[in-house]
Amino acid sequence: xxxxxxxxxxxxxxxxxxxxxxxxxxxxxxxxxxxxxxxxxxxxxxxxxxxxxxxxxxxxxxxxxxxxxxxxxxxxxxxxxxxxxxxxxxxxxxxxxxxxxxxxxxxxxxxxxxxxxxxxxxxxxxxxxxxxxxxxxxxxxxxxxxxxxxxxxxxxxxxxxxxxxxxxxxxxxxxxxxxxxxxxxxxxxxxxxxxxxxxxxxxxxxxxxxxxxxxxxxxxxxxxxxxxxxxxxxxxxxxxxxxxxxxxxxxxxxxxxxxxxxxxxxxxxxxxxxxxxxxxxxxxxxxxxxxxxxxxxxxxxxxxxxxxxxxxxxxxxxxxxxxxxxxxxxxxxxxxxxxxxxxxxxxxxxxxxxxxxxxxxxxxxxxxxxxxxxxxxxxxxxxxxxxxxxxxxxxxxxxxxxxxxxxxxxxxxxxxxxxxxxxxxxxxxxxxxxxxxxxxxxxxxxxxxxxxxxxxxxxxxxxxxxxxxxxxxxxxxx
Numbered sequence: 001x002x003x004x005x006x007x008x009x010x011x012x013x014x015x016x017x018x019x020x021x022x023x024x025x026x027x028x029x030x031x032x033x034x035x036x037x038x039x040x041x042x043x044x045x046x047x048x049x050x051x052x053x054x055x056x057x058x059x060x061x062x063x064x065x066x067x068x069x070x071x072x073x074x075x076x077x078x079x080x081x082x083x084x085x086x087x088x089x090x091x092x093x094x095x096x097x098x099x100x101x102x103x104x105x106x107x108x109x110x111x112x113x114x115x116x117x118x119x120x121x122x123x124x125x126x127x128x129x130x131x132x133x134x135x136x137x138x139x140x141x142x143x144x145x146x147x148x149x150x151x152x153x154x155x156x157x158x159x160x161x162x163x164x165x166x167x168x169x170x171x172x173x174x175x176x177x178x179x180x181x182x183x184x185x186x187x188x189x190x191x192x193x194x195x196x197x198x199x200x201x202x203x204x205x206x207x208x209x210x211x212x213x214x215x216x217x218x219x220x221x222x223x224x225x226x227x228x229x230x231x232x233x234x235x236x237x238x239x240x241x242x243x244x245x246x247x248x249x250x251x252x253x254x255x256x257x258x259x260x261x262x263x264x265x266x267x268x269x270x271x272x273x274x275x276x277x278x279x280x281x282x283x284x285x286x287x288x289x290x291x292x293x294x295x296x297x298x299x300x301x302x303x304x305x306x307x308x309x310x311x312x313x314x315x316x317x318x319x320x321x322x323x324x325x326x327x328x329x330x331x332x333x334x335x336x337x338x339x340x341x342x343x344x345x346x347x348x349x350x351x352x353x354x355x356x357x358x359x360x361x362x363x364x365x366x367x368x369x370x371x372x373x374x375x376x377x378x379x380x381x382x383x384x385x386x387x388x389x390x391x392x393x394x395x396x397x398x399x400x401x402x403x404x405x406x407x408x409x410x411x412x413x414x415x416x417x418x419x420x421x422x423x424x425x426x427x428x429x430x431x432x433x434x435x436x437x438x439x440x441x442x443x444x445x446x447x448x449x450x451x452x453x454x455x456x457x458x459x460x461x462x463x464x465x466x467x468x469x470x471x472x473x474x475x476x477x478x
Contacts, residue, residue: 039121042138046223048118049145052152053229055111057294059305060103063355066159068310069104070423074448075436076322077421080315091439092476096454096468104163105456109182111156115149116186122146140217147215151230154208155238155357157181161201162245164469166452167430170247174199180466192465202246209239227286227293233262234292237358240366245431249370256363256370259291266360269386274331277390281335282344284354291358298349306351311341311421318420319440325416330391332417342421361387361418365411372407380407387418443477451475 039045057063071077072090079090088094094101122142125132129139157179165178178201180193187193196204212235222229230238236259243252260266265288272288280287284296296302303309310316318341326333335342343353364386371380378397384407385397394400401407415428429436429448438446454472 038117039125041132042125042134042141045118045122045125045142045145048114048121049148049152050223052111052114052118052149055107055114056152056156057296057355058107059302059307061107061111061156062159062357063294063296064305064307064310065100065104065107066163067307067355067421067423068316069100069163070426071421072316073438074425074429075438075441076319076416076425077311078317078319078440079310080317083314083316085310085314086316092443096457096460098456101453102456102458105160105459108156108160109187112153112182113186115153115156116182116184118149119146119153120184120186122149137221140221141223143215143217144221147212147217147235148230150208150212150215151235151238153182154205154212154242155230157201157208158205158238158242158245161198161205162427162430163453164455165198165201167449168198168202168246174202177467177469178202190464194465195467202242205242206239209235209242225286225295227290228295230292231262233259233266234358236262237291237363240363241358244366244369245427247431249373252366253370253374256366259358259363260360263291263360264288266363269364269382271386271389274390277331278334281342281353282346284346284352289359289361290356291360291363293357294355296352296354298346298352300352302349302351306343306345306353307355308343308345308351308353311343312350317341321437321441322416322420325413325420327391327393329393330417332390356422359419359422362424365415365418368414369408369411372404372411375404377402377404377407380411384411384414387414390418438477446477447475451477 039048055061059065068077068086069089072079072086073092077090079086081087086100088098089100122145125134125142126139126146134142161178166176168174175197177195178198179195181196181201181204183204212230213232216232216235219226219231222231236255240252240255240259243249243255246252257267276287277289280289286293296306304314318336323333323336326336344350345352364383368380368384368386371377371383381397381400381402384400385394388394388400388410401410412428412432412434415424419425425436426448428434430451431449433447433449435445435447437444452469452472452475455466455468459466460468
């Protein structure tokens with residue numbers, strides 16, 4: 001996989017990344033750095049983990065492009081021809097050389113490769129605990145870094161699988177091609193790397209989640225604000241989302257419950273105030289809704305590369321389709337009515353907003369959907385009321401639908417109202433088989449579940465075994 005090779009992170013290299021943006025060294029140099037040289041102590045391993053978080057959060061991956069695709073490729077958001085930013089994704093006029101698609105692929109694998117290197121290096125450091133004279137805290141630091149990288153690799157593999165592979169189908173063999181897997185060894189020069197099946201990809205994702213839990217020690221050992229790292233609640237939240245996409249509702253419900261139990265007041269069904277909801281989109285402060293967010297600050301100097309800018313000065317906007325989901329007394333519509341989009345920046349930097357990856361509300365919506373799918377109607381209504389009461393016309397769970405079919409329809413709509421512009425809609429349509437009116441409503445009944453993005457041409461042309469999604473152009477919306 002020639003186009004996604006990166007360099008292993010050591011202590012000095014980690015600081016270099018923090019100061020030099022998205023630059024990276026020449027492929028030959030990076031392949032010559034041996035793990036034992038890059039990871040020789042606990043701090044090196046933690047720096048490797050921080051480097052992996054940096055790659056996840058760059059605008060070329062989860063810090064903008066993945067989230068933007070989830071809405072711009074759906075029926076909820078639209079790009080502007082006057083700016084041209086994300087226009088090909090919105091209009092479905094991209095090719096296999098599209099820069100945004102290529103960035104998602106490349107930076108997804110940058111993240112994965114850094115995780116593989118850090119996991120491998122961290123285990124080698126642990127194996128030399130006595131030789132290196134690691135104290136108890138240093139040993140925990142290494143274990144926590146390994147846990148974080150397993151979780152990051154799971155999230156990144158899950159994301160790439162759902163963009164470049166067809167959806168998982170419960171009860172099927174899922175032999176459709178997913179993405180290449182990096183497991184025990186990082187990328188090597190001139191080595192063929194074949195795509196695995198979606199079944200194999202999901203098995204590896206779940207294995208990584210299990211490994212993250214195995215190495216995790218305690219949230220208090222994270223090197224900063226817990227909500228900006230893969231805390232244990234976030235690991236369970238990822239597991240809940242993965243099982244939901246697999247259609248394994250009992251497992252998804254259990255994981256969502258575990259995620260909520262680990263949060264302060266997480267499982268008491270108490271919703272943060274409407275004022276907190278409205279103000280949270282113009283603040284980078286952590287609140288009771290936060291499970292895991294990608295942290296952004298004024299020092300990041302995001303400017304043109306921010307998700308905010310895409311919906312701000314680059315004139316991306318929500319569609320009338322989205323606006324029609326809201327009742328006139330829904331507090332979430334106030335955000336749209338005042339700001340016209342979601343991410344507002346701070347009082348000192350318009351381009352700066354945290355990017356929510358997992359929120360408490362998503363877990364309650366997963367509980368609602370899973371309970372409805374398993375015919376636990378009252379439990380589904382109780383969980384659904386958590387977010388539905390943001391519409392002040394809904395005063396109790398009794399105001400919600402009473403049948404399975406109507407509840408599931410309401411949940412799908414409620415996910416729009418609660419999670420719009422957070423990158424879920426396109427993926428929700430694929431996993432449920434929902435058909436969308438895309439291109440601003442001009443392309444009707446687009447079957448998203450049959451569509452898959454092309455593997456970037458640069459990867460195919462590198463000649464190291466990655467094959468294209470055959471006939472992907474045949475399923476573009478008309």
